[in-house]
Amino acid sequence: MLRYYANMTDEKTAAAGVAGLLRIQEVAAQIGATPRSVRYWEELGLLRPAARSDGDYRLYDQTDVDRLRFIKGLRDDAGFSLAEIAQLLEDEAARERSHEAYHATTDPSARLRILRDRAARYEHQIRMLRGKIERLTAMVDAAETRLARQNELAAGLAAEMDATAGGPTNNEEHPE
Amino acid sequence: MLRYYANMTDEKTAAAGVAGLLRIQEVAAQIGATPRSVRYWEELGLLRPAARSDGDYRLYDQTDVDRLRFIKGLRDDAGFSLAEIAQLLEDEAARERSHEAYHATTDPSARLRILRDRAARYEHQIRMLRGKIERLTAMVDAAETRLARQNELAAGLAAEMDATAGGPTNNEEHPE
DNA sequence: CCGTACTTTCACGTAAACGGTAATGTTGCG
DNA sequence: CGCAACATTACCGTTTACGTGAAAGTACGG
DSSP: OOEEOTTOHHHHHHHHTTSOOBOHHHHHHHHTOOHHHHHHHHHTTSOOOSEEOTTOOEEBOHHHHHHHHHHHHHHHTTOOOHHHHHHHHOOHHHHHHHHHHHHHOOOHHHHHHHHHHHHHHHHHHHHHHHHHHHHHHHHHHHHHHHHHHHHHHHHHHHHHHHHHHHSSOOOOOOOO | OOEEOTTOHHHHHHHHOSSOOBOHHHHHHHHTOOHHHHHHHHHTTSOOOSEEOTTOOEEBOHHHHHHHHHHHHHHHTTOOOHHHHHHHHOOHHHHHHHHHHHHHOOOHHHHHHHHHHHHHHHHHHHHHHHHHHHHHHHHHHHHHHHHHHHHHHHHHHHHHHHHHHHSSOOOOOOOO
16 A cells, blocks of 8 residues: 555646656666655655655655756756755745645635746746856856967967968067 | 066966955955855865965955856856866966966977867866756756646636636636 | 565764864054 | 054864665565
8 A cells, every 4th residue: 555645646646647656766866866865855845755655665756756856957957055946946845735725725816826826936946047047158158258369379379380380480479 | 575476477467467466355255255265265276366465465366356256156156066166177286387388388389289278178168067058948948847837727727717707617627 | 485675764974165263463554 | 653454374163965884674576
């Protein structure tokens, strides 16, 4: 028997079928992390596995893997701290509260508010990432400027070499 | 009297004029770091101030500030470790060796080789940064997909609300 | 049912990147 | 020259993000 976590049963079971659940080593390998890291992220409230086996093994479904992959990207590629990631992703406790609130009502306007909050969060994530991309782009531009300067100097030197080989030595300036 | 560091005198004095040198607190403020961090980066061999005062105060010129700003960006925006940054930037010891080698010869082909090495390094920096930008862009795309899904759901709910208000209740599906 | 590979929690260890403080020296304005 | 503001080295402390066992339990093919 599997114990799925409360209020996550619906689409999680749907997404994973009745099986398709992975153990921690498997998901860790898939996202390029260690089981220890995945457990640590859970400890910080970044995610919660879809289910536990009878023997309390963590069992992850595809949405878990997606979230883990996103977390990994936010750390390795965007360089966010786990605390920042928790803010960005909304920690698991808040997610479950939100999910529960969504299902606790059938009032479309209440549900709409919840969805809009979630959308706002995604928009915030996107803004943060875009900001990082912009700054990285500026850094690339700076590096390209430096590269261009090197290439100009190199071209000057090459010209000097040609001149020396083909005619009288003309001593130009050669900064660095 | 100022003691400029050997083999850095030429363009550093030129860039800074005879003065224009800043103390550590000033440069730290300019790049948004603490003096402690700047000293730590120096300790790891990431840079060396242009000069020291008679009383051994670190004195930085504009090229130092640029380099420090780049280091800060590589840490905060690109999320590189200081060790990785040392690789990327070529640590100060290697820089000085390269600089010295450049000036130790007047042979254009030898100089050309040095410049090409430096250019290759810049190109490597650019490739690394571009890789990061690509992965971040993929993450933005993923976030936008999630956002779009939310917005679709929200649109569905809004339609449901209109229908409920304007006519008979039509019960559609409403996943989350 | 047995062994092996995997998993659990708990706990201690550690590398990186500084923060903070102490003891001391330097700058530079009035 | 006197003093406030800043600097230096040295060193210990802290936080983050795990690594690395230990001790015990679980999953499962044969």
